[in-house]
Amino acid sequence: MSAAAAGGASGQWGRTPEGDPGAIERALGAVGPERWEAYEELLRALAGGQVWMLLWHGTPGSPDAQYGNMDISGHGYAPAVTSPEQLAASGWARAHEVIPGAEIAAALFRTRWGLWLNPHAPGGGVGVPWADLRRIALGLDRLPAGPLQLSEPQVHAPQFYALLEQQAGEVRPLRALRRAWVQPVLGEPYLAIGLDLYDTSPPAVEAARALVQRAAALAPEGLAVSTVAVADEFDPVALWMRANARPFFDRDAQYGQPQAPAPYPPYGYSPQPAPGHQGWPQQPWQGYPGR
Secondary structure, eight states, rough: EEEEEEEETTTTTSSSSSOOOOHHHHHHOOOOOHHHHHHHHHHHHHHEEEEEEEEEEETTTTOEEEEOEEETEEEEEEEEEEEEEHHHHHHHOSSSEEEHHHHHHHHHHHHTTHHHHHHHSTOOOEEHHHHHHHHHHHHHTTTTTOEEEEEOOOOOOOOHHHHHHHHHHHOTEEEEEEEEEOOOOOOOOOEEEEEESOOOOHHHHHHHHHHHHHTOOOOOOOOOOEEEEETTTTOHHHHHHHHOOSSEEEETTTOHHHHOOOOOOSSSOBOOOTTTTOOOSSSOOOOOOOO
16 A cells, blocks of 8 residues: 555644654664663654655655665665754655654554664664554553563462463453563563453453453562463564463463464664665555555
């Protein structure tokens, strides 16, 4: 689908964000390898700001409008600039669209495209992988900051697990339960319980979450417990569980071999392209499905 059909020109994506127009550029100036707090500030600025998307083909609102693209280490990014001044500095001679950061994030992550900011800048700019665009779209405070360290839990919580297994059979939509220990790059680690459901309707999801909430009363003091839908094809914890975590409750009692996961998303700060990268722009990007 074309860029125009997915959102159109400035204004068709919703109200232009209010706030500090220079926040994104100031945040970009502070970002660097391992500077996770600065990267989080960039994500917050992007969520509340706007970007100038570079159109490889067509004009804003036209049916044939298409964004440019970049390929960085096998991952796709759509290039953007952060201000009229940066647009002029880029030398971009084709059309562009001004779009709220939160809305372009919501559109791009669903087809696993990231956003590359100011690729013309010295050093090559900064990329925001699609997994972080997902965090912007769904809420930065709701999802853990990557990159994540994921492993089998080593927490001793026999009462918690016993109650989960005992009552899981009574939750009919629940096929299986998995688990992972999640260490975000910022924030406290937590125990994630994966919900593998036959039925993903809101009542079924709520019933499974209520089960985990009841069992959490018997978890060791200070242990944070969260849930994740194993079927979520965009959640990095769910992808890890599907590839690595054998169910500790399985209604079908057929463990088998772990299924192949979707490609694990790049997550967290993406540095400038390595020397010899394909550069920007490349061939026209064919657009992305509508929201």
